[in-house]
Amino acid sequence: MGNDAAIAAILDTVRRIPAGRVTSYGEVAARAGLKGRARMVGRVLGLAPDDDPVPWFRVLKSDGRIAFPVGSDAFKEQAKRLRKEGVKVSRDGRVDLAAFGWSHEQSLDELLWGSG
DNA sequence: AGCGTGACAAGGT
DNA sequence: GACCTTGCCACGC
Numbered sequence: 786m787g788n789d790a791a792i793a794a795i796l797d798t799v800r801r802i803p804a805g806r807v808t809s810y811g812e813v814a815a816r817a818g819l820k821g822r823a824r825m826v827g828r829v830l831g832l833a834p835d836d837d838p839v840p841w842f843r844v845l846k847s848d849g850r851i852a853f854p855v856g857s858d859a860f861k862e863q864a865k866r867l868r869k870e871g872v873k874v875s876r877d878g879r880v881d882l883a884a885f886g887w888s889h890e891q892s893l894d895e896l897l898w899g900s901g
Numbered sequence: 902a903g904c905g906t907g908a909c910a911a912g913g914t
Numbered sequence: 915g916a917c918c919t920t921g922c923c924a925c926g927c
Contacts, residue, residue: 788924809909809910809912809925810908810909810910811909811911813912814909814910821909821910821921821923822909822922822923822924823907823909823910823922823923824907824908824910824922824923825907825922825923825924826908826909827907827908827909828907828908828923828924828925829908830908831907841908844908844910846908846909846910847909847910847911851906851908851910852909859908874916878909887907903920903927904922904926904927905925905926905927906925906926907923907924907925909922909923910920910921910922911919911920911921912918912919912920913917913918913919913920914916914917914918914919
């Protein structure tokens with residue numbers, strides 16, 4: 786897969802992340818057919834222009850933490866946008882992937898109350 | 902071409 | 915948990 790195709794695949798994948806859910810750079814790469822190229826995902830999101838809006842803030846590190854340094858402007862912006870969609874973000878930028886992760890497809894209610 | 906750097910990940914100490 | 919190493923790859927020098 787060429788570079789342009791890879792970029793398009795990454796952007797498409799990120800646009801498919803549902804509001805109120807998060808995923809990791811690695812998972813985006815894998816779903817885009819670019820397993821092992823998580824670093825490229827971060828790079829592409831960083832370059833993504835405003836003309837081509839993508840929900841970059843729904844992408845976290847594999848451990849569920851925001852990738853930016855705690856306290857940085859980017860960190861605060863990402864936490865703010867996530868919280869606005871109902872995602873719980875701890876002060877140090879942690880998100881519970883079991884509750885809000887994409888393709889867990891399990892609502893927080895189900896998690897708390899149990900499905901059956 | 903080589904080397905360092907980076908919005909990463911996985912495995913080990 | 916904090917680090918370190920290895921694998922990954924695009925970029926700028």
